[in-house]
Amino acid sequence: MTAAPASRTSPDAPAPAGTRPVTMAQALNRALRDALAADPAVHILGEDVGTLGGVFRITDGLAAEFGDRRCTDTPLAEAGILGTAVGMAMYGLRPVVEMQFDAFAYPAFEQLVSHVSRMRNRTSGALPLPLTVRIPYGGGIGGVEHHSDSSEAYYMATPGLHVVTPATVADAYGLLRRAIASDDPVVFLEPKRLYWSKAPLDLDQPPAALPFGRAAVPRTGTSATLITYGPSLPVCLEAAEAARATEGWELEVIDLRTLVPFDDDTVCDSVRRTGRAVVVHEATGFAGPGAEIAARVTEGCFHYLQAPVLRVTGFDIPYPPPMLEGHHLPGVDRILDAVARLQWEADWIPGTEGRPHA
Amino acid sequence: MTAAPASRTSPDAPAPAGTRPVTMAQALNRALRDALAADPAVHILGEDVGTLGGVFRITDGLAAEFGDRRCTDTPLAEAGILGTAVGMAMYGLRPVVEMQFDAFAYPAFEQLVSHVSRMRNRTSGALPLPLTVRIPYGGGIGGVEHHSDSSEAYYMATPGLHVVTPATVADAYGLLRRAIASDDPVVFLEPKRLYWSKAPLDLDQPPAALPFGRAAVPRTGTSATLITYGPSLPVCLEAAEAARATEGWELEVIDLRTLVPFDDDTVCDSVRRTGRAVVVHEATGFAGPGAEIAARVTEGCFHYLQAPVLRVTGFDIPYPPPMLEGHHLPGVDRILDAVARLQWEADWIPGTEGRPHA
Amino acid sequence: MTVLEHTGYRPAPPPGWQPRTDPAPLLPEPEPYRLLGTGAEPATPGLWRELYRRLVLGRRYNEQATALTRQGRLAVYPSSAGQEACQTAAALALRPDDWLFPSYRDTLAVVARGVDPVQALSLLRGDRHSGYDPHRHRVAPLCTPLATQLPHAVGLAHAARLCGDEVAALALVGDGGTSEGDFHEALNFAAVWQAPVVFLVQNNGFAISVPLAKQTAAPSIAHKAVGYGMPGRLVDGNDAPAVHQVLTEALDRARSGGGPALIEALTYRLDAHTNADDASRYRDEEEVAAWRGHDPLRLLEEELRRRGELTDELVAEARTAAESFAAGLRERMHADPRPDAASLFDHVYAEPTAQLRAQHSRLRAELAAEAEAASAPGGGTGPGRDAA
Amino acid sequence: MTVLEHTGYRPAPPPGWQPRTDPAPLLPEPEPYRLLGTGAEPATPGLWRELYRRLVLGRRYNEQATALTRQGRLAVYPSSAGQEACQTAAALALRPDDWLFPSYRDTLAVVARGVDPVQALSLLRGDRHSGYDPHRHRVAPLCTPLATQLPHAVGLAHAARLCGDEVAALALVGDGGTSEGDFHEALNFAAVWQAPVVFLVQNNGFAISVPLAKQTAAPSIAHKAVGYGMPGRLVDGNDAPAVHQVLTEALDRARSGGGPALIEALTYRLDAHTNADDASRYRDEEEVAAWRGHDPLRLLEEELRRRGELTDELVAEARTAAESFAAGLRERMHADPRPDAASLFDHVYAEPTAQLRAQHSRLRAELAAEAEAASAPGGGTGPGRDAA
Numbered sequence A, B: 001m002t003a004a005p006a007s008r009t010s011p012d013a014p015a016p017a018g019t020r021p022v023t024m025a026q027a028l029n030r031a032l033r034d035a036l037a038a039d040p041a042v043h044i045l046g047e048d049v050g051t052l053g054g055v056f057r058i059t060d061g062l063a064a065e066f067g068d069r070r071c072t073d074t075p076l077a078e079a080g081i082l083g084t085a086v087g088m089a090m091y092g093l094r095p096v097v098e099m100q101f102d103a104f105a106y107p108a109f110e111q112l113v114s115h116v117s118r119m120r121n122r123t124s125g126a127l128p129l130p131l132t133v134r135i136p137y138g139g140g141i142g143g144v145e146h147h148s149d150s151s152e153a154y155y156m157a158t159p160g161l162h163v164v165t166p167a168t169v170a171d172a173y174g175l176l177r178r179a180i181a182s183d184d185p186v187v188f189l190e191p192k193r194l195y196w197s198k199a200p201l202d203l204d205q206p207p208a209a210l211p212f213g214r215a216a217v218p219r220t221g222t223s224a225t226l227i228t229y230g231p232s233l234p235v236c237l238e239a240a241e242a243a244r245a246t247e248g249w250e251l252e253v254i255d256l257r258t259l260v261p262f263d264d265d266t267v268c269d270s271v272r273r274t275g276r277a278v279v280v281h282e283a284t285g286f287a288g289p290g291a292e293i294a295a296r297v298t299e300g301c302f303h304y305l306q307a308p309v310l311r312v313t314g315f316d317i318p319y320p321p322p323m324l325e326g327h328h329l330p331g332v333d334r335i336l337d338a339v340a341r342l343q344w345e346a347d348w349i350p351g352t353e354g355r356p357h358a
Numbered sequence C, D: 001m002t003v004l005e006h007t008g009y010r011p012a013p014p015p016g017w018q019p020r021t022d023p024a025p026l027l028p029e030p031e032p033y034r035l036l037g038t039g040a041e042p043a044t045p046g047l048w049r050e051l052y053r054r055l056v057l058g059r060r061y062n063e064q065a066t067a068l069t070r071q072g073r074l075a076v077y078p079s080s081a082g083q084e085a086c087q088t089a090a091a092l093a094l095r096p097d098d099w100l101f102p103s104y105r106d107t108l109a110v111v112a113r114g115v116d117p118v119q120a121l122s123l124l125r126g127d128r129h130s131g132y133d134p135h136r137h138r139v140a141p142l143c144t145p146l147a148t149q150l151p152h153a154v155g156l157a158h159a160a161r162l163c164g165d166e167v168a169a170l171a172l173v174g175d176g177g178t179s180e181g182d183f184h185e186a187l188n189f190a191a192v193w194q195a196p197v198v199f200l201v202q203n204n205g206f207a208i209s210v211p212l213a214k215q216t217a218a219p220s221i222a223h224k225a226v227g228y229g230m231p232g233r234l235v236d237g238n239d240a241p242a243v244h245q246v247l248t249e250a251l252d253r254a255r256s257g258g259g260p261a262l263i264e265a266l267t268y269r270l271d272a273h274t275n276a277d278d279a280s281r282y283r284d285e286e287e288v289a290a291w292r293g294h295d296p297l298r299l300l301e302e303e304l305r306r307r308g309e310l311t312d313e314l315v316a317e318a319r320t321a322a323e324s325f326a327a328g329l330r331e332r333m334h335a336d337p338r339p340d341a342a343s344l345f346d347h348v349y350a351e352p353t354a355q356l357r358a359q360h361s362r363l364r365a366e367l368a369a370e371a372e373a374a375s376a377p378g379g380g381t382g383p384g385r386d387a388a
């Protein structure tokens, strides 16, 4: 794992001539294709990944190009898919599993927690599981019940897994290549509402595999730090733009890219500079990803903090029906509200009589 | 749900004459018995819960007394157990399900997350699921792999579930009665290493069902607050005793009792008084229960905090083999170390140049 | 001298050995069971005409729902065109006290059971997760995670039996769903408990794009029954009278303590998986055409014609009822549902937690501010801003 | 005039209908297959004597391991006394390149495959999760979560076939484990993929306290095979030659592309579930006594005696080997394993994360402080303090 410095580029910035706009879905498809071409051990498994090319078309054309032994339509059973992938990895293959939607990965939970995450540890390294579990996640696409879950908190709480989620087209390619090349199991969360987001990318000179554990800083700023990932990155960038326009705040935006391993350096470096932070994600707040992020940022930056780290997240409710999801998802206004509550002048916590620092 | 004030009694304090020492296992058994006797809708389901009385004997004698239609040995399939319990609850019964060990609840994860936690919400209240899932959890009993997991973070991150865990004999009775009487699904986590802990309890005059959302304060103090629950409560009490003896610190100890709903009032009230807090639990730290606790305590008490809320938890590793579990589990020394790091005098965070409060 | 003492020659089978059920009666018929075209008579007079009327309505319902997706009135619609015989017969075979456990594809069965179609479509419209009162018609919510509704049906049937009620449950699942662990666990529990539950597999040959041959290598799905100790039946799922009869028998048997059954109905979805699916990617028009020739509506129509029962009157009556049903549905679905944002916090728990109450009041404040901004002259970006 | 145009009478079955496999050959024999006492001859000369030697050793191993629990040398031991024929035959039927997928009860099979018994017992001793190198003998780690190892076996067998290797996998599971969803999914994948994997169910009549009748209502567990389209075989699990033959045939067939098989071996565990279990709570001594009469060791011994092959020499040789094996095991198990606390952080990931490195160094500091305190005169509460 190369310890490259955190990139400080804005996401999907204008790229050199010769590149053309591609969607995140295309970038992921290309990453799979290139991985299949580069390593005969790579095998794709899942529901509808073959002939159909996946319900989101991420595996489009791969069965045709590499044959259905490399890109295989499985029976409809997620525990079976992941469990057989474990066996294939034990034999030295490098399976890439697709779960059709986030909530449909739950049947495979036991295999993931009791085996995938622990096999290397259990066998003192004798049976590593180089296995990638691709999971489209998050809402915002008008999906009906069970089609918009954000379950990253479950995976983050499971030692032995890497938890990765791209927010940009280029990162989608680079992180997926890295995930497939990883000798550890990776839960690769694809923000489904960004599948159709576009950015220029030269697919003939695709970007290098990205190291894990390195957050990106797509926007620098001095007033406060927005810490986010995946589907909430564009919302945070929009909020940062609005904050400058309306309040003159310069918000720094951090795209974590990998939730595990967590890039403490980049995050703490930013928060120590800005003194204020808001964590933004779609998943529910209580015991959600933001809890860990807020807790560790507070541990690492306590004396630099002018205000508690706040969280803007989905409500603590089951994901709502599509007609109401707009009210549930963190949006620009809520982010700006949270930033405004970062104690720019006075005490604010309802019910507490805030007192000045000692 | 009665909003009783947080009890400020020490756990299992000497009880009135006539009571005799009973184990937590016996108290749980009695709670189940009394629930079966009180309400014909209550049905117990699980692996080995009938003839054998459960591998921990929590259901001992119940099939004999109430018949195997009320206390039923099921086929060996956790998703099937929970899934059929959902159907029974839909018909108006009040199932109490036993999962044999914490890790063996994972096969039922999809049923729990996609149905148990959401059925009331999905049906706008038409199909509440008054269903209790009893799960022995935690380590410290020398159990081999998969027998010592602490999975409460998964359940906390799932809206729609109550997550309850007693730490004392009396609470075991009172909380289990309340759980079974609840019209919502409850994940009832039983600290297996406290099954054999004893305290006097008058089983002929058993305690009332305890309300959810009310933490206990088994030890009051002014120097700092230890926030804990379940298996770590005795360890925290021991640490508090040692802290007084060796350092003269008076540690307040909070037993959360219910992780969901969370008792912000009791916890924040304490931390605002002490200005310092340490969260203690066996589960792994990263994205563990302590993350939420630390984050919300910080949000609620920021200006009262003299130091960041620290966490003493299991390491971020798969639960180790029994011969090494002593090194993994939070013990008295680690708790005291954490308390010592609560910035009693100077900056401490490694790698940061701590600066004095503004 | 030896490790074990000698006690003589023992050619006996292991102690206690006996097959607990005779497998033969559990195996399905070798050919799918049919009534149409066999010269059989309706079980009750008029039943087939009633099925015909309902099939016509069912087909019209599918067409109308599909049209509503094009008009943006449904988020998604998994059509059951081609499977109307199964869905209709399923609803008709049930007694009022019985329960139906449908999947996402079974809104027609739900409607045929008496649920208001607008309510039945709530999930797919996107205004609520489930639009009907499950108790009123004894219909569980539409279930999306495959096969997970099967153990619910078993549990409910078991509970009814424990309560002494004569109630059966009918659980619907697709061919793909039979691969899930929950299918296995549900059938096993049902058989061990002898629960009054009937499992109807609508084998339409595909799980989205995946054909049956990639789903199972079994002689038939119905053959799975013997592995649980329950009877398996194989029926032509496009022969409405046959499906109705097989289900009625199985439900009667279940209700009277005879235990569960597994029924495989061979059918075909004539439409794509949902309106969002492109079926041309994975199946030939020829195959679809062959199945159009075996359309459930056509099969029944031909039989009625042969029997001289396909009167102009019946045809007109069926069509009129279907058209007026469709018109009513269309009209009501064109009204904008306005689900209340505040309902987000209802029914998460019996009583909202303090935490949810706080979140609720924050949302209320947001909505109030938005409303104010919107009503202010020239004001407001509206609620759209947060709806990223 | 009608909804569908008339195209004539169609009594045909649904398009494309054909049972894809003939069910008859997939059904198990009506009575458990046996060789002992039938007059059959060993497949290869000396095989039965070899099995005898290994059964004697297996029994002794079980006794020794149980004794070690009483001496506090094992955290727990799930004895396979009474099931030695299955475990031994399983190991012997495998070729060197084949893989074994054992459960917690199958340490004897693991040992019989050649794994050092001290390493095989690591999990149960409590010093490591898994003590042996899985690649060396091609034995997967002992699996505790029931039936979860079955899909692993399928995946490995499938991978071997994809790689063109002639390798089969043998997966062991108990009667209780067959109720889990993973059993179903694994068998289904195996059959659809025609993976070279054999599933051996050791049906010992109980899942801890739960008897088979509460586990399944099937005619036999072997009957489940037809539901996946693979052959089911029923064998007397205490007839070591029969188990060996059935497994050998199934593995040969699998290796040569014939697909998977499900084998149910009827057996009995003579001991309690584990040393921590009290079997008197759920079963009669009579039943145990009946099975003692059908002890695998006794059955084989009697057969060898009938054949005049139970020579004093063989008996002595078997006993001596077993005793010396037990003595070696006992002695090595009485040494204290000292697993290194620092190993906690090894192998969580290929490379430790910064977070784990930090936790590791904190633990190192603790250990150093403890060591210092312990070595200081009169010092130290020792590591026990943190070991709550």
Ligand SMILES: Cc1ncc(C[n+]2csc(CCOP(=O)(O)OP(=O)(O)O)c2C)c(N)n1
Pocket (backbone or CB within 6 Å): A047, A076, A100, A104, A107, C105, C144, C145, C146, C173, C174, C175, C176, C177, C178, C204, C206, C207, C208, C273
């Ligand atoms: C557990 C789970 N996994 C995956 C899906 C996604 N999915 C929805 S429908 C479907 C195919 C189902 O096929 P089948 O059971 O044959 O029913 P049909 O759609 O043909 O009626 C899939 C894979 C799901 N809903 N639930």
Ligand SMILES: Cc1ncc(C[n+]2csc(CCOP(=O)(O)OP(=O)(O)O)c2C)c(N)n1
Pocket (backbone or CB within 6 Å): B047, B076, B100, B104, B107, D105, D144, D145, D146, D173, D174, D175, D176, D177, D178, D204, D206, D207, D208, D273
């Ligand atoms: C998923 C899971 N659930 C529960 C258990 C606890 N448990 C261990 S052994 C056992 C009984 C297993 O019975 P069976 O499969 O017949 O195997 P046997 O012990 O008889 O060899 C149970 C319930 C487990 N290990 N895994």
Ligand SMILES: [Mg+2]
Pocket (backbone or CB within 6 Å): C174, C175, C176, C202, C203, C204, C205, C206, C207, C208
């Ligand atoms: Mg289908």
Ligand SMILES: [Mg+2]
Pocket (backbone or CB within 6 Å): D174, D175, D176, D202, D203, D204, D205, D206, D207, D208
């Ligand atoms: Mg068994």
